Amino acid sequence: MEYLDFELPIKELEDQLDKCVIIGQESEVDVTQTCKQIEKKLEETKKNIYKNLTAWQRVQMSRHPNRPYTMDHIKALCGDTFLELFGDRAFKDDKAMVGGLGKINGQSYMIIGQQKGYNTKTRQYRNFGMANPEGYRKALRLMKMAEKFGIPVVTLVDTPGAYPGLEAEERGQGEAIARNILEMIRLKVPIITVIVGEGASGGALGIGVGDKVFMLENTWYSVISPESCSSILWRSWEYKEQAAEALKLTATDMKKQKLIDDIIPEPLGGAHHDRETTFKTVEKYITKAYNELKELSTEDLIMQRMDKYSKMGEFKE
Known part of the structure; x- marks a missing residue:
């Protein structure tokens, strides 16, 4: 350990x-x-x-090397029922973005998420969980497939951000993320989003629009990482702890701002200390959310989702 x-x-x-x-x-x-x-x-x-725990300590917890990643959650939730699907049908298959069909408690879901690596070799293979445009286009293709067959969507967010390389920008990184946000807002099936690790920037938003958005207790969700914020404001990474506090990026802060729907509790010591309990708790929240959403008509589902996101950022002075 x-x-x-x-x-x-x-x-x-x-x-x-x-x-x-x-x-x-x-x-x-x-x-x-x-x-x-x-x-x-x-x-x-x-x-x-x-x-x-302070905000910065929760950021550290979300990055713990023993913390369960997206594929760990998928294997625990779906067992042998998960069938991974590949490719965006335009450029190539992005290994940082995984997705496919699986059953949770007997209900079929299209499950999509970012996957990090466990060691140097797999981290390079998965591009450290940072998806390229083709990753977001693959995610959208799978969501559209789910919509066609009336299958609910589950997204598991765990990324330090979308890949910022020159080639990603050349292939339309910004457009791919913006397109996903637009299409997810009007998707005709329920979307359940769970932040299982890091939820950074547009990389998280590209698969983060949901009817129900949950955060595990020791995760973070923000427009920028504390280190990057510190380097911009103070020209140094030394102030990352102050940046983490100022960004209000913890699950408690996000719930207070009404940007997420609920916080999924973790075992004492974090998700990596008791993986089985964590997986069972996540499963319970997903099942409960779907049981609530399946009662809504398609029109009500979309209108409720649009209302939810249009109200974000409203403040009184």
């Missing part, structure tokens, strides 16, 4: 507990009481740390 800098007190106590158990096993000394005291302190320390 890898530990973030603010998790080091937890690591120290876990190391003490392991040593205590080993001493008890290798000697005749009764260390039961000592182990219980360490366990109690460990639990208290975990609660104090994880219940009081």
